[in-house]
Amino acid sequence: MSSSPLRASIIVSAIVFTAIGMGLSIAGLLSPSWQVVNLQEYNSVHEHGLWLDCIRHIRDVTGVLLRRYLTETEPLHCVYKFDYDKYSGTFDIEDDNSPVGEVNRHKFYGWHTATLIMIIIALITGFCSICIGACSCAIPSLTLIFTTTILLTTFLSSVAEGVFFFFSHRADNRFVKGIVGTYEQRVGLAFFLQMGACFFHFIAFLIAMMATFFAFSSKNSSLNRAHSLSANSLKSNITGMGRSTNLSDPTLRPLLRPAPPPPPQSHSRPGSSSALQNFDYMGHEETPQGSLSLNSGAPPLPPHNLMTTQQQYVFPSAKSTSLRHE
Incomplete structure (x- = not known):
């Protein structure tokens, strides 16, 4: 069943926005800069991601450490959260706010795992929505499933963003205690990339709703047109049957004249x-x-x-x- 050009263009637009959102989610997932803290006393910038943590050392100690562009040329020293040196003994320290306890922030937390899982599921549902959207250009009934998968992708991405934002702003996760001071972690570039992904998924959902509306409205109009044609055909058949059986029809009056009476019998003689x-x-x-x-x-x-x-x-x-x- 072919689709109208308007509905096909709307579906393609929704697919494009979904693909952009997926690209932003992948970029944010690969980036370690979900939380960034500048530890001036260590001359380093720590980036804490969902599964990857990186440290960039700073050579300038003259007081311009807050200028982030000065550290972009420095190499990153990254380590996986699941492959960190957990046998060094630092993970056994219960107080994460101690100067050595900052190392414990390079391990998996429950909210890291939850955010990571929801983003991965959102990427899977986004890919499924793109495939279903490509098929819905030819099959209008799949437009509703396409819209549902985009809604699920938007929901998972938004919940993942909300979970990370909530737990990252807790006092025990937001502040890092150093030797001489306490430093605040701020959300990094990866967080804003995921926020942009949520925005694009939401726009794709709104566009998909328009495509669903056009699909079902065209389907209903086709059904109504077929119903009206069948009703008119049935009405014409009934009218034709009524005309053929209606004795009061003026067109049939000349054909329905009464038969002339028989001629009267004359009484004649037997031999006549x-x-x-x-x-x-x-x-x-x-x-x-x-x-x-x-x-x-x-x-x-x-x-x-x-x-x-x-x-x-x-x-x-x-x-x-x-x-x-x-």
Whole structure:
């Protein structure tokens, strides 16, 4: 079933926005800069991601450490959260706010795992929505499933963003205690990339809702058109049948004239020609239609033939009688 160009263009727009959102989510997932803290006393910037942590050392200690662009040329030293040196003994320290306890922030927390899982599921549902959207250009009934998968992708991305924002702003996760001071972690670039992904997924959901509206409205209009055509056809058939059986139709009045009454029977003498016309001279009875019929199935004779036969039958006997008298 082919789709209208308008609905197809709307679906393509929703697919494009979904693909952009997925790209932003992948970029944010690969980036370690979900939380960034500048530890001036260590001359380093720590970036804490969902599964990857990186440290960038700073050579400038003249007081311009807050200028982030000065540290972009420094190499990153990254380590996976699941492959960190957990046997160094620092993970056994219960107080994460101690100067050495900052190392414990390079491990998996529950909210890190929850955010990571929800983003991965959102990427899977986003990919499924793109595939379903491509099929819905030809099958309008799949537009509703396409919209549902985009809504699920938007929901998972937003919940993941909300969970990370809530737990990252808790006091025990937001502040890092150093040797001489306490430093605040701020959300990094990856957090804003994921926020942009949520925005694009939401726009794609709104566009998909428009496509669903057009799909079902066109389907309903097609059903209504087919129903009206069938109703009109049935009505015309019923009207034709009514006209064929309606005796009061003016067009049928000339055809429905009453039959003329039969001619009155005249009382004539037995020997007259009128009596002979109503009597079969061969000894056969008259048919109900008033015509003469023979037992052999021969057609009845017309009236003038009867008269001729009557004359031929009567006058020869008279001639023979006259000759006999002579």
